[in-house]
Amino acid sequence: MKLQVFRVSTLFLLFGLFASSIDLVTSENVLFILPIASKSHKRAYEPLINALAARNHQVTVVSPVKLGKDRENVREIVTNTSIFDRFSDPLKLRAQGTLSMMFQSYDFVFEACQRAYREEEFLSLYKEKFDLVFLNAFMNDPFYGFIYKTGAPYILLTPQAAPTSLTEFVGNVMPSSFVPSAMLPFRDEMSFKERAINFLFNLLLDLYVGATMNHKIEAVYRKELGEDLPSLDVFRRNASMIFTNSHFTQTFPRPLLPDVVEIGGMHCKPAKALPKDLQEFADGAKDGLILFSLGSIVQGNQMPDSTRKVFMNVFSRLKQRVLWKWETEVMSDLPSNVKLSKWVPQQDILGHPNLRLFMTHGGLLSTQEAIYHGSPLLAIPIFGDQNLNAHQAELGGFALTIEILDVTEEDLETKIRELLENKKYAENAKKLSKVFRDQPETPVERAVFWSEYVMRHNGAHHMRSAARKLNMFQYHSIDVFAVLIISLLVILWVVKLATVKIIKVICCRRAKSVEKKNQ
Ligand SMILES: *[C@@H]1O[C@H](CO)[C@@H](O)[C@H](O)[C@H]1NC(C)=O
Ligand SMILES: *[C@@H]1O[C@H](CO)[C@@H](O)[C@H](O)[C@H]1NC(C)=O
DSSP: OHHHHHHHHHHHHHHHHHHHHHHHOOOOEEEEEOSSOOHHHHHHHHHHHHHHHHTTOEEEEEESSOOSSOOTTEEEEEOSOOOGGGOOOHHHHHHHOHHHHHHHHHHHHHHHHHHHHTOHHHHHGGGSOOSEEEEEOSSOGGGHHHHHHHTOOEEEEESSSOOHHHHGGGTOOOOTTTSOOTTSOOOSSOOHHHHHHHHHHHHHHHHHHHHHTHHHHHHHHHHHHOTTOOOHHHHHTTOSEEEESOOHHHHOOOOOOTTEEEOTTTTOOOOOOOOHHHHHHHHTOTTOEEEEEOTTTSOGGGSOHHHHHHHHHHHHTOSSEEEEEOSSOOOTTOOTTEEEESOOOHHHHHTSTTEEEEEEOOOHHHHHHHHHHTOOEEEOOOSTTHHHHHHHHHHTTSEEEOOGGGOOHHHHHHHHHHHHHOHHHHHHHHHHHHHHHOOSSOHHHHHHHHHHHHHHTTTTGGGOOGGGGOOHHHHTTHHHHHHHHHHHHHHHHHHHHHHHHHHHHHHHHHHHHHHHHHO
């Protein structure tokens, strides 16, 4: 009884606090700049957009994809900057490799940015006043110039774990010795060789991007906004915060300054009831349900027929039911345990009690959803950070990986059966789910708090580490080491000179005294 009273009173207290904190919030103008964004980037940020709008802020979102239905306090500006529909062929993407794809895409990214700058609705934003700007920190660099024009503080949103090439501008260098690059298949514990590769990779990528990209990016915004605009580095060092789409349970613990905050998993939520046909299919999967989806960018129906048949033949030999996200809903040779669906409410399926396995490209959002819902993975990485996500999931003991370029029926079937029959994968997935969910507040609440914090304190300049002002040599104390080593060498040299001199003097004296004796 006493306990109950306590509970009720705490509830009132909490409600009181909550209500009063809502009273304090004034309505601010918030702008999301996401012209270069895939559907999944947008889906990652959508919970923050909604939460800010729900707290009565006026939110403007610039992006190439609409959020769906209109909502209160959200204004959407749709720009002609969709570039991700170029990346729909899974095998071609896989064969090309991520880095080469990234650098090739930069030219049409710049073109798209230039187009956005000239669109009327975008231009009209110059006339407005914003209290906070968010920038999608992936290929959107030409918009730093625009942010400068608004004069508002800004927060970077990263669609993956923020790389050191970004965080180093706010003084948060990720040590190459235990933070693996998202492009490399390493974990936090690395051998000497891996550490060397990781270090050189980060260094060379920085140098390459610095030498080839920065002036092109500056050229785009200077052409649109004026030649006197500061350099990219100046803008990058002016970020108020970085929201990194990661969580240490998945992407390894790493040192983060207070202005770099992990908000990974904002979009994760408990499963709801499914549409009728899917609900029946999932409920009826007495031996378990498998979900197969390659995500929103890659189109399953672009895979060659030979590869499709490999999957189909293996599925037909399983007793589990398979739900396959497939864009054209016809397949003549469909086995009875397989259902195709153009659209899949992924989390509602992943949270279904009959789900046993998720076959995925291993995009970050999908991986986070699988972790949240505690589902084992069969990862089929295609490009970008998917290799790393797959590798990390494998190291986490809840996943196996398939190479789509040379997948065979035997390999696929062995791995699916191993994942279904060996209990350890499901157990590890459940354990990870538990620690991923165990947080002091939800990732969205955290993101909202820090967003409003930056607005309350006009850019929160007091959070900035002095490291922002240091160059690489100062940051790593290389200059101090250099002075120490030079001093040491000088001392050694002086000591050596002195010793030689002393020895000479002694020898001379001895020689002289010997001479005297002999006389
Ligand atoms: C969008 O941009 C492309 C490339 O410049 C152009 O071909 C297309 O006509 C544009 N679409 C619209 C609706 O303006
Ligand atoms: C830096 O950010 C502040 C807001 O926090 C802004 O007023 C200022 O103009 C920015 N300066 C540069 C060089 O971007």
